[in-house]
Amino acid sequence: MAIKPKKKPAKKPGKKAVKKVVKKAVRKAPAKKAAVKKSVKKVTAKKAVKKTAKKTAKKVVKKVAKKSAPKKSLAKKSGARGSVSAKVPPHVLTRMEVEDLYYALADTLDHGDIDTWHTYFTKDCIYKLISKENYDLGLPLGTIFAEGRGGLLDRAAAVTRTTVYHDRALTHLISNTRILKETRAGIEATANYAVLETLPNQFTKILNSGRYLDKLTRERGVLKIKERIAVFDSALVPASIIYPV
Incomplete structure (x- = not known):
C-alpha cells in the first residue's frame, strides 16, 4: 500500500499582505465606480433617444394618416338635412330644391314624355304661355293655356294623338333660378x-x-x-310650338 503524503497546512496571510490587497482594492474602487456611472449614463441616454424617436414617429404617422384619409362629404358628416342646414343657408337649400324640380320637368319634356308632365303640377294648377307684350299690358290672351291636371292631360293627348307634326328634338336650358318669396303657403x-x-x-x-x-x-x-306663367320675349311666335316650354 502506497502512503499518501500529508498536505501542508496553508499559511495564513500576514498583516502586510492583507494591507497591500486592501490598498489595491481601495485604489481600483473609484475607477470602477466611474466606469459604472458611464455605462449607466449611456443606457439612460439610449432609452431617452428611443422614447423621443417613438414620439416623433407617432406624430409623423398621425399627420400622414390625416392627410391621406379621404375627406367626408358634407352629407356624410351631417347624416341628416337638419345638420346640413346648419352649414348651408336655408334660401340656398330652397333654391336647390326648386332647381331639381325644374331640371326634372325639363328632362321629361326633352325626352318627349309629355304624358307624365302633369305629375309635376298640383291638381288645381294653371299653366300659361304668354308673350311679354301681352303680359306687360295685362292682357290674358296666351299661346297655350291649361287649367288643372285635366287641362295638362288634354294638352298631352292633343300633342301625341291628334296633331300631325314632324319629329323633333327639344333641349331646355334653364338658368338664373331665384327665390322671390317663401312663406308657409x-x-x-x-x-x-x-x-x-x-x-x-x-x-x-x-x-x-x-x-x-x-x-x-x-x-x-x-x-x-301650382302656377306657371311662361313669359316669352318675342312678340312673334312660330306656328310649331307643340310641346309646352
Whole structure:
C-alpha cells in the first residue's frame, strides 16, 4: 500500500499582505465606480433617444394618416338635412330644391314624355304661355293655356294623338333660378329659359326663350308647381310650338 503524503497546512496571510490587497482594492474602487456611472449614463441616454424617436414617429404617422384619409362629404358628416342646414343657408337649400324640380320637368319634356308632365303640377294648377307684350299690358290672351291636371292631360293627348307634326328634338336650358318669396303657403320663384329645337335635316334653332314666373307648393312633402306663367320675349311666335316650354 502506497502512503499518501500529508498536505501542508496553508499559511495564513500576514498583516502586510492583507494591507497591500486592501490598498489595491481601495485604489481600483473609484475607477470602477466611474466606469459604472458611464455605462449607466449611456443606457439612460439610449432609452431617452428611443422614447423621443417613438414620439416623433407617432406624430409623423398621425399627420400622414390625416392627410391621406379621404375627406367626408358634407352629407356624410351631417347624416341628416337638419345638420346640413346648419352649414348651408336655408334660401340656398330652397333654391336647390326648386332647381331639381325644374331640371326634372325639363328632362321629361326633352325626352318627349309629355304624358307624365302633369305629375309635376298640383291638381288645381294653371299653366300659361304668354308673350311679354301681352303680359306687360295685362292682357290674358296666351299661346297655350291649361287649367288643372285635366287641362295638362288634354294638352298631352292633343300633342301625341291628334296633331300631325314632324319629329323633333327639344333641349331646355334653364338658368338664373331665384327665390322671390317663401312663406308657409308656398314659394314664388323665377328662372330664365331657352328651348332649342332641331328638326330632321335642319340646323338647330331657338324655338322660344323667356322667363318662368312660378308659384310652388308642397303636396305630401313633394314640391310641385301650382302656377306657371311662361313669359316669352318675342312678340312673334312660330306656328310649331307643340310641346309646352
